[in-house]
Amino acid sequence: MKYLAKSLKIYLPFTKSIIQIMMTYRLNFFVSVFGSILKTFVIYYLWKAVFTNSTSHVLNGFTASDMLIYIFMSSITAGTVSNNTDQVIGEEVKDGSIAMNLIKPINYHLRLLFESFGELIYGTLCVSLPLWLALIAYRFFNIGELPPSFSTIGAYILSLIFGFSIMFLFNFIFGLLSFYVTNLWGIRQLKHVIINLISGQMIPLVFFPIWLQNGLAFLPFSSINYIPVMIYLNKINGTALIRAFVIQVFWVIFLLVFSIWLWKKATKRLTILGG
Amino acid sequence: MGTVKGLFSKEYIVKTAVNKISLDIKKGEIVGYIGANGAGKSTTIKIMTGILIPTSGNCTVNGIVPYENRQKNAKQIGVVFGQRTQLWWDLPLTETFSILKDIYDVSEDDFKGRMKFLNEVLGLDEFIHSAVRTLSLGQRMRADLGAALIHNPKILFLDEPTIGLDVLVKEKLRKAIKEINKKFQTTVILTTHDLSDIEELCDRIIIIDKGSKVYDGSVNEIKNEYGFLRTIEMSIIDIKKALEIDIAKEFNLLEEDAKTWICGNSMFVKFNRNKISVSDIVAHIMGKVQVVDMSIKETDIEEIVKKIYAYEVSL
Numbered sequence: 001m002k003y004l005a006k007s008l009k010i011y012l013p014f015t016k017s018i019i020q021i022m023m024t025y026r027l028n029f030f031v032s033v034f035g036s037i038l039k040t041f042v043i044y045y046l047w048k049a050v051f052t053n054s055t056s057h058v059l060n061g062f063t064a065s066d067m068l069i070y071i072f073m074s075s076i077t078a079g080t081v082s083n084n085t086d087q088v089i090g091e092e093v094k095d096g097s098i099a100m101n102l103i104k105p106i107n108y109h110l111r112l113l114f115e116s117f118g119e120l121i122y123g124t125l126c127v128s129l130p131l132w133l134a135l136i137a138y139r140f141f142n143i144g145e146l147p148p149s150f151s152t153i154g155a156y157i158l159s160l161i162f163g164f165s166i167m168f169l170f171n172f173i174f175g176l177l178s179f180y181v182t183n184l185w186g187i188r189q190l191k192h193v194i195i196n197l198i199s200g201q202m203i204p205l206v207f208f209p210i211w212l213q214n215g216l217a218f219l220p221f222s223s224i225n226y227i228p229v230m231i232y233l234n235k236i237n238g239t240a241l242i243r244a245f246v247i248q249v250f251w252v253i254f255l256l257v258f259s260i261w262l263w264k265k266a267t268k269r270l271t272i273l274g275g
Numbered sequence: 276m277g278t279v280k281g282l283f284s285k286e287y288i289v290k291t292a293v294n295k296i297s298l299d300i301k302k303g304e305i306v307g308y309i310g311a312n313g314a315g316k317s318t319t320i321k322i323m324t325g326i327l328i329p330t331s332g333n334c335t336v337n338g339i340v341p342y343e344n345r346q347k348n349a350k351q352i353g354v355v356f357g358q359r360t361q362l363w364w365d366l367p368l369t370e371t372f373s374i375l376k377d378i379y380d381v382s383e384d385d386f387k388g389r390m391k392f393l394n395e396v397l398g399l400d401e402f403i404h405s406a407v408r409t410l411s412l413g414q415r416m417r418a419d420l421g422a423a424l425i426h427n428p429k430i431l432f433l434d435e436p437t438i439g440l441d442v443l444v445k446e447k448l449r450k451a452i453k454e455i456n457k458k459f460q461t462t463v464i465l466t467t468h469d470l471s472d473i474e475e476l477c478d479r480i481i482i483i484d485k486g487s488k489v490y491d492g493s494v495n496e497i498k499n500e501y502g503f504l505r506t507i508e509m510s511i512i513d514i515k516k517a518l519e520i521d522i523a524k525e526f527n528l529l530e531e532d533a534k535t536w537i538c539g540n541s542m543f544v545k546f547n548r549n550k551i552s553v554s555d556i557v558a559h560i561m562g563k564v565q566v567v568d569m570s571i572k573e574t575d576i577e578e579i580v581k582k583i584y585a586y587e588v589s590l
Contacts, residue, residue, distance in 0.1 A: 006380075009377055009380075010377055010378055010380070012377075013373070013374040013377050013378070014374070017363055017366055017370065017374060020365070020366055020370070021363075021365040021366065024365050024406075025365075096359065097359060099321070099326050099356065099359065100356070100359055100360070100361045102324075102325065102326045102345065102349075103324050103325070103326065103349055103352070103354045103361070104349055104361070104378060105346045105347070105349035105350040105378065105379065106346065106349075106378055107346065267328075268328055
């Protein structure tokens, strides 16, 4: 307990500093938020067109109304769990400023984790929460739909926390690639697009062909976005819910162990660029 | 073509950055660690600060192996890399100090006392509330040195702390380093290309070249041994008259102790200050021709390093 309190005292300033920095560059932040909201509406209208032109009202278990919630919750979820950890590591390796962080008595993992908490808090308070409330209000005043039960929201939030941890650890591991490739920018763009697709952010995974769905079951990405949103939609419950949590926890532990191992390996071959 | 080829294949060359360097630095010493660009200074410092892991050999800093116990070692050292900053770029300077206070677990009283002291020697108050990105290089360096000292480290590593700074700021930094060394018995390891840094601060100097140690001894010794050459440059109105002046002949000295040559409208004399004084040379020349301008250059550190290295080879 004492150790935890001490760690919090050491690492919380990193969370605070990221929030301050994001506030300094708030225009940049809100422009990018505006961009993703726009993207969400584009995806929504695409799906709307699909449903209007379809003979069936239910596609793969999704009604048009389910799909609306899926698309917006998916966007909110993605906005909440996403973080720039890989970019931070990439930049620090590229310009050599990683040296300045290694001369401080701080753990690199924890520092980045607390920095991503900064992104999480700022993004949740300024974007995710207001958008979610807007969605609830829209559904209530439009068709009189009540928000999901507390237990569903609770399960969603728990799943979201695991999703965030998986995303953070994955980005950390991905960022360590910069020790080997020096400039991460290109493959980072590729990663972004792929994760967009296979985490179910744009298309629910049940719409994919069976072989692909089976393949994706062996990867951590559905745990980032698809599982939390399906939980929110009440499409995963009972034993399936327990199983979903077990899968998420498994990925958190696996990626954590792997990231620590890779960090030790990567720092051995560290070169500080620029003197 | 090379660029295209590089897209597909890479060649690796194994280069030994530092080789067989062995040093022992005592508590409270200020050591100048010098060498030409690429000699391996920064590599050694990176090993001592725990950033790089040596492929062989060992290194202990105050009883701790830095690359095995990076975080523990980091608590007892302070580091300034002149080309980088450890300050939070987007935050006001005060924030950097309060973050560092928490990271290094500095008590409130210690923090206040040290801030006051650092403020006196580095004058941080003028810009303590500005965002770091708006600071000038000189202000940033002062702040960086302050940030490296807030936890009162036992060992201070300074990698080119005066690079790109004006004379006044340099002076301030040197004074601060001296004062800290005196007050807290802080061991200082300093790399620099500015000989005057060494002259003002260090008692001992270690020179490395191509990854190996070539000199380890006192500063006075090295100056007497290698830094005795000075060059005077004089602008002369009637350069033709100056053609006949040859200091070596007129003072009965060897050519290597006083060399005279002319280039454009200037006359140069490179001399050994142990054999002849500046005033003698200047008085002699001024007696013969009209001098409009004059400057005296010391042998700089690169030249001494070059010399020492050449000497080692000829051994």
